[in-house]
Amino acid sequence: MEEQDYLKTYDQRAYATPLLSVDSVLFTYHEQSLKVLLVQRAKHPDKGKWGLPGGFIDMQTDKTIEDTVMRKLEEKTGVIPPYIEQLATRGNAVRDKRGWSVTVCYTALIAHQNCRVNISTVSEVEWVDSDRLDEVDLAFDHREIIHIARERLRQKALYSIVPAYALPEKFTLPELQHIHELLIGKKLQKKSFRRRIEQADLLHETDEKRALGGRPATLYTMKKSSGSYTFIRNLG
Amino acid sequence: MEEQDYLKTYDQRAYATPLLSVDSVLFTYHEQSLKVLLVQRAKHPDKGKWGLPGGFIDMQTDKTIEDTVMRKLEEKTGVIPPYIEQLATRGNAVRDKRGWSVTVCYTALIAHQNCRVNISTVSEVEWVDSDRLDEVDLAFDHREIIHIARERLRQKALYSIVPAYALPEKFTLPELQHIHELLIGKKLQKKSFRRRIEQADLLHETDEKRALGGRPATLYTMKKSSGSYTFIRNLG
DNA sequence: CCAATAGTGTCTATCAGACATTATCTA
DNA sequence: TAGATAATGTCTGATAGACACTATTGG
Numbered sequence: 001m002e003e004q005d006y007l008k009t010y011d012q013r014a015y016a017t018p019l020l021s022v023d024s025v026l027f028t029y030h031e032q033s034l035k036v037l038l039v040q041r042a043k044h045p046d047k048g049k050w051g052l053p054g055g056f057i058d059m060q061t062d063k064t065i066e067d068t069v070m071r072k073l074e075e076k077t078g079v080i081p082p083y084i085e086q087l088a089t090r091g092n093a094v095r096d097k098r099g100w101s102v103t104v105c106y107t108a109l110i111a112h113q114n115c116r117v118n119i120s121t122v123s124e125v126e127w128v129d130s131d132r133l134d135e136v137d138l139a140f141d142h143r144e145i146i147h148i149a150r151e152r153l154r155q156k157a158l159y160s161i162v163p164a165y166a167l168p169e170k171f172t173l174p175e176l177q178h179i180h181e182l183l184i185g186k187k188l189q190k191k192s193f194r195r196r197i198e199q200a201d202l203l204h205e206t207d208e209k210r211a212l213g214g215r216p217a218t219l220y221t222m223k224k225s226s227g228s229y230t231f232i233r234n235l236g
Numbered sequence: 237m238e239e240q241d242y243l244k245t246y247d248q249r250a251y252a253t254p255l256l257s258v259d260s261v262l263f264t265y266h267e268q269s270l271k272v273l274l275v276q277r278a279k280h281p282d283k284g285k286w287g288l289p290g291g292f293i294d295m296q297t298d299k300t301i302e303d304t305v306m307r308k309l310e311e312k313t314g315v316i317p318p319y320i321e322q323l324a325t326r327g328n329a330v331r332d333k334r335g336w337s338v339t340v341c342y343t344a345l346i347a348h349q350n351c352r353v354n355i356s357t358v359s360e361v362e363w364v365d366s367d368r369l370d371e372v373d374l375a376f377d378h379r380e381i382i383h384i385a386r387e388r389l390r391q392k393a394l395y396s397i398v399p400a401y402a403l404p405e406k407f408t409l410p411e412l413q414h415i416h417e418l419l420i421g422k423k424l425q426k427k428s429f430r431r432r433i434e435q436a437d438l439l440h441e442t443d444e445k446r447a448l449g450g451r452p453a454t455l456y457t458m459k460k461s462s463g464s465y466t467f468i469r470n471l472g
Numbered sequence: 473c474c475a476a477t478a479g480t481g482t483c484t485a486t487c488a489g490a491c492a493t494t495a496t497c498t499a
Numbered sequence: 500t501a502g503a504t505a506a507t508g509t510c511t512g513a514t515a516g517a518c519a520c521t522a523t524t525g526g
Contacts, residue, residue: 003333006280010334018293020253020338044242057254057327059336065327089325089340091293091301097239098246100295102256104325104338174478192515194479199514214477215523233487233514234468410505427507428488435487450504451496469487469514 018091019101022068023054023142025149026081028127029166029179030112035127036146038136039076042124045097046139050128052146054103069106076125078116083109083165083227087149095141103140107149109165150183157183158234161202164222172210172217173197184236192235202226254327255337258304259290259378261385262317264363265402265415266348271363272382274372275312278360281333282375286364288382290339305342312361314352319345319401319463323385331377339376343385345401386419393419394470397438400458408446408453409433420472428471438462 026037038050053076055068062068070080084106091102112127128136130150133143156162157180164176177193197203204223209216262273274286289312291304298304306316320342327338348363364372366386369379392398393416400412413429433439440459445452 001280003280003283007333015292016295017253017256018295020256044239047239056251057336057338059252059254059329063329065325065338086324088322089301091340093295093299100293102293102301102340104327104340172478189516189518190478191480191482191517196514209478209524211524212477213525214475215479217478231514232470235515408505425489425491426505427490427509430506432487445497447497448504449498450502451506453505467487471488 019096019098021054021056021101021103022065022072022106023052023103023145024069024073024084024106024108025052025087025146026073026077026108026110027130027149027153027166028110028112028115029163029175029182030127032178034130034150034166034179034182035112036130036133037076038126038128038138040124040126041139049137049139050126050142051139052105052142053125065104069108073108077110077114079110079114081108081110081165083107083162087145087152090141090145103145105145105149107152109163111166111168113168154183154185158236159231160227160229161197161222162227165227170206170208170219170221172219173203174217176220180235186236188235196231196235200229200231202229255332255334257290257292257337257339258301258308258342259288259339259381260305260309260320260342260344261288261323261382262309262313262344262346263366263385263389263402264346264348264351265399265411265418266363268414270366270386270402270415270418271348272366272369273312274362274364274374276360276362277375285373285375286362286378287375288341288378289361301340305344309344313346313350315346315350317344317346317401319343319398323381323388326377326381339381341381341385343388345399347402347404349404390419390421394472395467396463396465397433397458398463401463406442406444406455406457408455409439410453412456416471422472424471432467432471436465436467438465 028035037053039053041047041049041051053072055072057065057068062071069084074080087105087107089102089104093100095101133146153163161176163179163183164171166179167175173194177188177190181188202223203220203226206219206221208219210219264271273289275289277283277285277287289308291308293301293304298307302320305320310316323341323343325338325340329336331337369382389399397412399415399419400407402415403411409430413424413426417424438459439456439462442455442457444455446455
């Protein structure tokens, strides 16, 4: 049989496959803490519980999995986050009551101010402090997924400046250091922190400053592709 | 409607979902080079081309995706590799001629000698030198997947001794250094290489030695959980 | 002036790179 | 003894940690 004939007679629906979805752990930095975007589920299963923004692939509109991820995140935040990276894929027979299911998970970062303002007023979508997730009733295995995402981001904080994507376009070095400290879970030496970023030439110094009761801090922007730079030696 | 009722009436086949498969890039070290296990495809599509060992999730027998991965690898090699790690998931509308498809990919490592001997005699399964993949006609997007796996393993060689899983249980330090050199793509200082492994206390020195025309090299085994140790500073 | 926050100077410790030297095997 | 391969000694350079110091704002 030729391939052409095979493809003509091939029927995708003839084989039962697991449920396949996409979920994102979207982090931001706001009011000195790390927050995760959660959505209150409007439908069964786990209706009423909080879950990650995500959903099913639409084979008509989405050309790649990343299209699905961006579409779902844009629905909730109004914009496509500047940092999106695949985290892991989880699949087993029991994570979803409907049966065998697989979810492709992503980590995303966004500046809090860049999200559509009504997020805080629409009750179904909320930023939750990543240290208060214990108080939230989470759907499926989303608590584990968030934990894995946070751990991965902690690693990135040790050898990259990826966490900068959770800040506004212009930010200060103390701000960036603080989000790294939150992720790593310990205080860092400001000298060490500044030195490595300076030596790697990752940021562009603007001529603006911002004061918070003391000496004003210089505002910086990320240089192109600084997000993919990795230091050869870790912090912490 | 209660969740119970919802689940009773839920019909998974009502929604079309992408084709979902699992693929593994299984590496080993043999005759001074890095090899990848490839399987000649017996069925359409891409019949006759070479592809990664993998297949579909069997919802009856597999409880998790890792079950599928292990089952498929055992079918080809006779054993379950000592190192299996999720690599990435790729999914889009065009990678498979049958339509929208998603593959969850894994990297695995195994000692060459531990594979079933008949691998080299059965024509449909073959170890291919990872530097000669250009000469092979590969199915789907498997060339890209192998490339991603190799790149990830290169990173691991910089900050871990994960590549040791591609060696037999007992191995010499020059052997381990050589597979790291293959992966990193440059010669390493043996002093540096030995020092870091010694200081991290990752290996157990056996009282056996192996000679290759010069001073015999000491044989080592990995200590428990050495595979998950990460150095704070990279080689290379 | 003081309090607060930003940013620097400089010493130390750690660890990878370089490369010469020594050790132990076979022919 | 020569050649080959394994293993060590030791110096250098890069970079993170520690911590004291200076700088710049507001009150």
